[in-house]
Each structure stands twice: as C-alpha cells, then as structure tokens.
Amino acid sequence: MAVEASARHILIDNEDICNQVKEQIISGDLNFVEAAEQYSLCPSGDVGGELGTFGKGQMVKEFEDVVFSAPVNEIQGPVKTQFGYHLIEVTSRND
Secondary structure (H helix, E strand, C coil): CCCEEEEEEEEECCHHHHHHHHHHHHHCCCCHHHHHHHHCCCHHHHHCCEEEEEECCCCCHHHHHHHCCCCCCCEEEEEEECCEEEEEEEEEECC
C-alpha cells in the first residue's frame, strides 16, 4: 500500500507573519482552523487549511518532505516553498 498522509496548512507570503501566526496557535489565542481562515492565502483557508489525503509526488518537495517525516498533530514551519511560507499540521499518515 502506498504511503498517504492527510494534512492542513496555512500559506503566508511573509516569514515574520508566519512565525507570529504560529505563536498565536501555540499560545492558544487561535486554533489552526481559525488561523487558516484568517491568514491563509491558499483557497484551502476557507476550509481551515484542509488539504485532504494525498500520496508522495503530489505536493512540492519541501512541503512533502515535512508531511512524510514530521510527527502527526504537531505544527511545523515556516516551511518555504515557491508559493510562500507554510505552517503545516499532519493530521494522519499511514506509515
């Protein structure tokens, strides 16, 4: 069976703002879904940053490297890609 993961993310075009949003989530001022709805530049922000389930080879390398190695349910980032800076939370993975 192919390795698949489910994740959500917040895409921001500024690393400093991305770090500030991460701090708001960690401190409990915002939850991940609220932060995605408020800050994400990706259309997935409208659904709390949810990207659904995907396999290897479907996302850009920098993003995928994190999703397929990071602990589940821990916020990662900022992760820089060609699109900007991402906060990523892996919600499940079938290692």
